[in-house]
Amino acid sequence: MKKLLSLTTLFIILFTGCSSKQYFEPEDTFNLQQNVIKLDSSIISLNSNGATLENENFISSSGIVDNKTKKSYFLNFVNDTTISTDNNAKVYLQNNDTTKSFSFSKNIISASKHNNLLAFGSIDNSITLFDMDTKKILFKEYLKPSSINNTKIANPIFLNTVVLYPTLDGKIVIVDLKQKVVAKTINIDPNNDVNNIIFLKEVQNILIAATSNKLFTFVNGKVNLKDIDIQSIIVNKNNIYVATLDGEIAKYDFLLNKTAFKKFKFAKINALAFGTYLYALESQNFLIRIDENFKTAKVFDFSFDNEEKVIGIDNKIYTNDTYIVLD
Numbered sequence: 001m002k003k004l005l006s007l008t009t010l011f012i013i014l015f016t017g018c019s020s021k022q023y024f025e026p027e028d029t030f031n032l033q034q035n036v037i038k039l040d041s042s043i044i045s046l047n048s049n050g051a052t053l054e055n056e057n058f059i060s061s062s063g064i065v066d067n068k069t070k071k072s073y074f075l076n077f078v079n080d081t082t083i084s085t086d087n088n089a090k091v092y093l094q095n096n097d098t099t100k101s102f103s104f105s106k107n108i109i110s111a112s113k114h115n116n117l118l119a120f121g122s123i124d125n126s127i128t129l130f131d132m133d134t135k136k137i138l139f140k141e142y143l144k145p146s147s148i149n150n151t152k153i154a155n156p157i158f159l160n161t162v163v164l165y166p167t168l169d170g171k172i173v174i175v176d177l178k179q180k181v182v183a184k185t186i187n188i189d190p191n192n193d194v195n196n197i198i199f200l201k202e203v204q205n206i207l208i209a210a211t212s213n214k215l216f217t218f219v220n221g222k223v224n225l226k227d228i229d230i231q232s233i234i235v236n237k238n239n240i241y242v243a244t245l246d247g248e249i250a251k252y253d254f255l256l257n258k259t260a261f262k263k264f265k266f267a268k269i270n271a272l273a274f275g276t277y278l279y280a281l282e283s284q285n286f287l288i289r290i291d292e293n294f295k296t297a298k299v300f301d302f303s304f305d306n307e308e309k310v311i312g313i314d315n316k317i318y319t320n321d322t323y324i325v326l327d
Helices: 002-019
Strands: 036-038 043-046 051-053 058-060 063-065 073-078 081-085 090-095 098-103 108-114 117-122 126-131 136-142 157-159 162-166 171-176 181-187 199-203 206-210 214-219 222-227 230-236 239-244 248-252 258-263 269-274 278-282 286-290 297-301 310-313 316-319 322-325
Touching (some): 043 073, 043 310, 073 108, 081 108, 090 108, 108 157, 108 162, 117 162, 126 171, 136 171, 157 199, 214 230, 230 269, 230 278, 239 269, 269 316, 278 310, 278 316
Parallel strands (some): 269 310
Antiparallel strands (some): 036 322, 043 051, 051 058, 058 063, 073 081, 081 090, 090 098, 108 117, 117 126, 126 136, 157 162, 206 214, 214 222, 230 239, 239 248, 248 258, 278 286, 286 297, 310 316, 316 322
């Protein structure tokens, strides 16, 4: 009898927990005027800069890119060059009709280039600087391995005389390009289990970075750091826009002062994009539009499968095998 009572109690607890799950339910919604454009294929993988389609072509900041290798995954698009990799530690660089490839010892998870230099991070959390002309490794450093990572892995960026490497253990390693040594290491998020850098960008000589739990800026020699559970992040003009796990969409200046925000109860934001307005794709088939000053918000019906992969790039949102250009 006691066993039956325990099972009944467990069933009630589980049923109550499942039935009490709450979702974003806006009071009013509107019809979206923009056309949804069909892709030739579906998204199968993505990172912080773009995605790979099932037909092995890429989605990048320049739009859809034809993958001439037909056997690699998107990493980055920089200086009119598409950088991709395969599962055999090979990197491909495609520019117009020219494709170059280089083989390494460990699978590549992030990469960028400048002139003859290729900077990349590997699955073992090592970082490498490689000369593509001489085919020599100029610098290599091993960092603490990380077994659990957010899929939105950020790419290295070249800045003047240094290259910045985002790592899987919550650091930004700054390497001097002349001396080929580590000039500085910025430890952003050392304590969380999932702490790889998911966003790294330089705007107006200001460095902006994020993990899933931290937002970081470096302004005029000063570090600014804020604890935030980040679901999605985008930078536009002089502001950083962050969607959090609790349904808040907030606007920050580069000193990480929160200058405006709106709370959407129980909303789960899958992606952010910026046209004239800020757009947030919500998991229950809604598209939230907020004006730049956060004075007004409007919610549109927008059908998509929230189990599929989605990504926002500039003024476009890609959802599985479709995309929309936002005004």
